[in-house]
Amino acid sequence: xxxxxxxxxxxxxxxxxxxxxxxxxxxxxxxxxxxxxxxxxxxxxxxxxxxxxxxxxxxxxxxxxxxxxxxxxxxxxxxxxxxxxxxxxxxxxxxxxxxxxxxxxxxxxxxxxxxxxxxxxxxxxxxxxxxxxxxxxxxxxxxxxxxxxxxxxxxxxxxxxxxxxxxxxxxxxxxxxxxxxxxxxxxxxxxxxxxxxxxxxxxxxxxxxxxxxxxxxxxxxxxxxxxxxxxxxxxxxxxxxxxxxxxxxxxxxxxxxxxxxxxxxxxxxxxxxxxxxxxxxxxxxxxxxxxxxxxxxxxxxxxxxxxxxxxxxxxxxxxxxxxxxxxxxxxxxxxxxxxxxxxxxxxxxxxxxxxxxxxxxxxxxxxxxxxxxxxxxxxxxxxxxxxxxxxxxxxxxxxxxxxxxx
Amino acid sequence: xxxxxxxxxxxxxxxxxxxxxxxxxxxxxxxxxxxxxxxxxxxxxxxxxxxxxxxxxxxxxxxxxxxxxxxxxxxxxxxxxxxxxxxxxxxxxxxxxxxxxxxxxxxxxxxxxxxxxxxxxxxxxxxxxxxxxxxxxxxxxxxxxxxxxxxxxxxxxxxxxxxxxxxxxxxxxxxxxxxxxxxxxxxxxxxxxxxxxxxxxxxxxxxxxxxxxxxxxxxxxxxxxxxxxxxxxxxxxxxxxxxxxxxxxxxxxxxxxxxxxxxxxxxxxxxxxxxxxxxxxxxxxxxxxxxxxxxxxxxxxxxxxxxxxxxxxxxxxxxxxxxxxxxxxxxxxxxxxxxxxxxxxxxxxxxxxxxxxxxxxxxxxxxxxxxxxxxxxxxxxxxxxxxxxxxxxxxxxxxxxxxxxxxxxxxxxxxxxxxxxxxxxxxxxxxxxxxxxxxxxxxxxxxxxxxxxxxxxxxxxxxxxxxxxxxxxxxxxxxxxxxxxxxxxxxxxxxxxxxxxxxxxxxxxxxxxxxxxxxxxxxxxxxxxxxxxxxxxxxxxxxxxxxxxx
Numbered sequence: 001x002x003x004x005x006x007x008x009x010x011x012x013x014x015x016x017x018x019x020x021x022x023x024x025x026x027x028x029x030x031x032x033x034x035x036x037x038x039x040x041x042x043x044x045x046x047x048x049x050x051x052x053x054x055x056x057x058x059x060x061x062x063x064x065x066x067x068x069x070x071x072x073x074x075x076x077x078x079x080x081x082x083x084x085x086x087x088x089x090x091x092x093x094x095x096x097x098x099x100x101x102x103x104x105x106x107x108x109x110x111x112x113x114x115x116x117x118x119x120x121x122x123x124x125x126x127x128x129x130x131x132x133x134x135x136x137x138x139x140x141x142x143x144x145x146x147x148x149x150x151x152x153x154x155x156x157x158x159x160x161x162x163x164x165x166x167x168x169x170x171x172x173x174x175x176x177x178x179x180x181x182x183x184x185x186x187x188x189x190x191x192x193x194x195x196x197x198x199x200x201x202x203x204x205x206x207x208x209x210x211x212x213x214x215x216x217x218x219x220x221x222x223x224x225x226x227x228x229x230x231x232x233x234x235x236x237x238x239x240x241x242x243x244x245x246x247x248x249x250x251x252x253x254x255x256x257x258x259x260x261x262x263x264x265x266x267x268x269x270x271x272x273x274x275x276x277x278x279x280x281x282x283x284x285x286x287x288x289x290x291x292x293x294x295x296x297x298x299x300x301x302x303x304x305x306x307x308x309x310x311x312x313x314x315x316x317x318x319x320x321x322x323x324x325x326x327x328x329x330x331x332x333x334x335x336x337x338x339x340x341x342x343x344x345x346x347x348x349x350x351x352x353x354x355x356x357x358x359x360x361x362x363x364x365x366x367x368x369x370x371x372x373x374x375x376x377x378x379x380x381x382x383x384x385x386x387x388x389x390x391x392x393x394x395x396x397x398x399x400x401x402x403x404x405x406x
Numbered sequence: 407x408x409x410x411x412x413x414x415x416x417x418x419x420x421x422x423x424x425x426x427x428x429x430x431x432x433x434x435x436x437x438x439x440x441x442x443x444x445x446x447x448x449x450x451x452x453x454x455x456x457x458x459x460x461x462x463x464x465x466x467x468x469x470x471x472x473x474x475x476x477x478x479x480x481x482x483x484x485x486x487x488x489x490x491x492x493x494x495x496x497x498x499x500x501x502x503x504x505x506x507x508x509x510x511x512x513x514x515x516x517x518x519x520x521x522x523x524x525x526x527x528x529x530x531x532x533x534x535x536x537x538x539x540x541x542x543x544x545x546x547x548x549x550x551x552x553x554x555x556x557x558x559x560x561x562x563x564x565x566x567x568x569x570x571x572x573x574x575x576x577x578x579x580x581x582x583x584x585x586x587x588x589x590x591x592x593x594x595x596x597x598x599x600x601x602x603x604x605x606x607x608x609x610x611x612x613x614x615x616x617x618x619x620x621x622x623x624x625x626x627x628x629x630x631x632x633x634x635x636x637x638x639x640x641x642x643x644x645x646x647x648x649x650x651x652x653x654x655x656x657x658x659x660x661x662x663x664x665x666x667x668x669x670x671x672x673x674x675x676x677x678x679x680x681x682x683x684x685x686x687x688x689x690x691x692x693x694x695x696x697x698x699x700x701x702x703x704x705x706x707x708x709x710x711x712x713x714x715x716x717x718x719x720x721x722x723x724x725x726x727x728x729x730x731x732x733x734x735x736x737x738x739x740x741x742x743x744x745x746x747x748x749x750x751x752x753x754x755x756x757x758x759x760x761x762x763x764x765x766x767x768x769x770x771x772x773x774x775x776x777x778x779x780x781x782x783x784x785x786x787x788x789x790x791x792x793x794x795x796x797x798x799x800x801x802x803x804x805x806x807x808x809x810x811x812x813x814x815x816x817x818x819x820x821x822x823x824x825x826x827x828x829x830x831x832x833x834x835x836x837x838x839x840x841x842x843x844x845x846x847x848x849x850x851x852x853x854x855x856x857x858x859x860x861x862x863x864x865x866x867x868x869x870x871x872x873x874x875x876x877x878x879x880x881x882x883x884x885x886x887x888x889x890x891x892x893x894x895x896x897x898x899x900x901x902x903x904x905x906x907x908x909x910x911x912x913x914x915x916x917x918x919x920x921x922x923x924x925x926x927x928x929x930x931x932x933x934x935x936x937x938x939x940x941x942x943x944x945x946x947x948x949x950x951x952x953x954x955x956x
Contacts, residue, residue, distance in 0.1 A: 207622075207623070208608075208610050208619055208620040208622065208623055209610070210610075210611060211611045274735070276735070276763055276764060308763075310760070332707070335707055336707070339705055339707065343705050343751065343754060343755070344754070344755075365707070366680060366697065366702065366703065366709075367702075367703035367704075367706075367707040367708065368707070369697060370696075370697045370700055370702050370703050371700070371703075373697065373698060373700070373748075374700040374747075374748055374750075377747045377748060378747065389697070389698050392697060
């Protein structure tokens with residue numbers, strides 16, 4: 001039971017990790033919700049008959065955690081560890097609940113139990129460290145992160161995935177130093193996976209560390225000399241670092257391996273976009289779109305290129321809409337569509353539809369909140385504008401609470 | 407000589423062409439004789455962020471002779487932040503009235519200390535002489551104008567030296583004098599940039615060579631507000647006013663009555679963080695409302711590298727609009743004030759976006775350069791990164807001028823505005839004012855490790871103008887914050903009294919109006935900060951008009 005639970009926890013965590021280069025097909029949220037409700041009803045019935053049914057307690061708690069209802073989940077896991085105190089997976093979920101409720105004391109207690117019961121379980125410690133990332137409990141977070149990192153030397157290649165995920169958590173939590181250490185550990189454990197290099201290099205580039213980012217990509221290119229993807233990513237890193245000329249060098253190297261690769265053309269289009277050579281960017285991205293008509297990213301950048309031109313609004317809208325058909329989850333695409341309808345067409349009704357989608361998908365996208373508030377006002381919907389402003393302020397307050405340790 | 411004539415003829419030809427293509431009177435500048443001065447950044451192999459930020463300049467009449475003088479602040483050695491040589495001295499140049507200037511720094515006692523960035527001019531003690539606030543790295547200075555050509559450093563006595571309780575010594579880049587509580591005394595709003603310490607300066611590189619780090623490598627800080635107690639001292643009201651709650655990386659501030667309620671509000675441009683809009687709550691406090699009013703972000707969706715800002719009414723609907731500068735590829739945002747609803751960004755639709763994409767703008771101003779009755783836009787440009795490093799070819803930039811075509815449309819007329827506009831430089835500061843009282847607004851420019859420049863406005867259109875010098879009696883003596891409505895036979899215009907314009911710079915206190923072909927102002931209405939309303943009828947054009955608050 002103990003191992004099964006820990007394994008289930010780990011598998012569910014890894015499967016929830018986003019794929020770096022492939023977008024997963026969107027599942028029907030409605031179907032998922034219905035299935036979840038059915039499961040909850042079943043579990044409630046089990047618990048009515050036997051309030052101490054450990055499996056039901058755990059499953060019910062896990063569902064609550066997935067829904068973000070930490071207040072309801074915490075008593076279930078407390079009961080579980082009361083019945084079975086040596087179960088590290090349950091303590092891990094209890095830690096999640098404590099983090100969700102900003103309960104530093106319970107978080108510290110749960111962390112100690114996980115460490116005592118499973119001192120070398122990388123899956124649990126990586127997961128726990130991930131949950132703690134950015135939640136304003138610095139001592140517990142620092143301890144758990146270091147514990148997870150200390151396990152790296154004893155790991156096999158498969159451990160690299162945990163460190164990659166750990167890096168993503170700390171990157172999201174805007175802790176680039178810890179994220180970089182975790183990504184480096186992933187590379188050290190399994191140097192044969194390209195994406196580990198990409199993640200670290202992108203992080204460094206975003207932090208303004210262009211030199212180290214280029215070095216990481218140079219080692220990736222040395223390790224994967226025939227990989228078009230690696231060279232395209234190397235160019236992309238240079239572009240992010242503000243070096244379009246260097247990006248162009250990498251793009252040309254990639255083109256020498258596979259001149260008709262849509263990825264190679266996409267990079268060239270992005271470079272031309274940065275250089276404000278819009279007609280060339282458009283021509284290149286249109287060519288890429290013909291070669292890979294189902295690539296949402298290419299349509300996204302084609303939209304970006306068209307919107308920079310005086311007469312390109314309609315074409316930009318066309319590409320952004322196509323991008324959304326292919327990837328309905330990208331908040332920035334909704335934002336740009338909203339922005340075009342707002343600023344160029346002054347069609348606030350349509351703009352609102354897209355902007356609502358953008359803020360639902362990415363509440364942290366502050367610019368979308370601003371534009372949505374303005375769109376409501378233009379439509380005379382002042383109550384909605386005020387509600388949206390309140391929603392934005394709540395997000396800001398929540399973030400401030402997280403960023404300010406107690 | 408013949409070559410020069412040819413160039414002038416060519417420029418005039420381009421100006422004429424611009425007139426034909428844009429339908430507006432040409433705007434023409436030429437490089438005028440400027441005092442010898444170089445903005446020193448304390449250049450070092452190791453890169454320190456303040457070195458990218460120097461360049462504050464002010465035009466103001468320090469001796470009340472009716473002529474605008476020039477004051478420039480300067481850098482220092484790095485990382486010591488010391489003015490250990492004459493080359494780092496701040497300078498005051500007296501306008502001799504014949505196109506020349508005399509260096510009076512030593513007599514005035516204005517050589518300064520430390521690494522200075524910005525300057526704000528205002529008569530804080532209402533004695534009739536303009537005082538100087540200098541914003542700098544870990545050190546600000548308030549100079550009291552003694553009225554006899556000398557100044558006294560009164561920073562400590564004024565209570566302006568206390569470090570921030572949380573962030574310690576702050577790095578200020580600019581300021582504005584504003585009577586936020588309308589008690590007749592100018593208060594001081596100081597724009598603070600980031601937490602910085604030479605000891606912990608990160609090391610960054612570009613194209614394989616050392617270069618300045620991006621702002622995201624530094625932590626933001628709050629701005630400061632000091633209430634004028636009326637006895638030569640100030641009280642730090644940053645916390646109680648609500649200003650301190652907003653953390654930013656402030657670059658510039660514009661004070662204007664954005665809501666049209668008679669109370670001054672404040673817009674702060676932030677570097678890589680959302681802009682701030684502090685709305686005056688009329689009780690000594692401010693409410694941050696940039697998101698609510700639609701000016702926190704631009705159409706681009708991300709926080710831009712906000713630089714300079716000016717706020718004036720570009721469409722003469724009585725509401726001040728906002729013109730902001732930003733980094734290369736970010737455009738120079740133009741926000742049109744719609745009143746209660748908020749602001750509408752018109753950067754793209756106005757024609758400003760396309761031309762400004764290729765520029766990194768710093769100090770900027772909204773002025774009617776051709777006196778046609780419509781306010782134009784000027785931005786001093788130069789990239790941020792090391793001009794001697796890997797990007798030396800792209801760092802110096804030409805400045806940019808947009809002519810106002812009316813109906814919220816602007817045209818980039820830089821290439822037809824004279825060879826002075828074709829000169830590239832790492833420009834930073836720009837102060838606007840009529841140096842020779844000919845009714846045309848001139849521009850004084852600074853360049854990093856480059857000479858001070860005076861762009862003399864030589865626009866040829868036979869348009870009329872009016873310069874208004876306000877003297878407050880119940881209001882602050884400068885009349886800062888006074889809103890002015892001007893009516894001619896065929897137009898209505900709005901402007902307001904302020905000196906803080908653009909980035910780190912301070913401009914002519916006098917309010918300038920271009921009148922087009924109209925030689926008579928039918929009505930001139932002044933809405934003083936004290937609440938006093940004043941109206942003047944049938945005012946002749948082409949004069950510097952002094953208006954005393956009744």
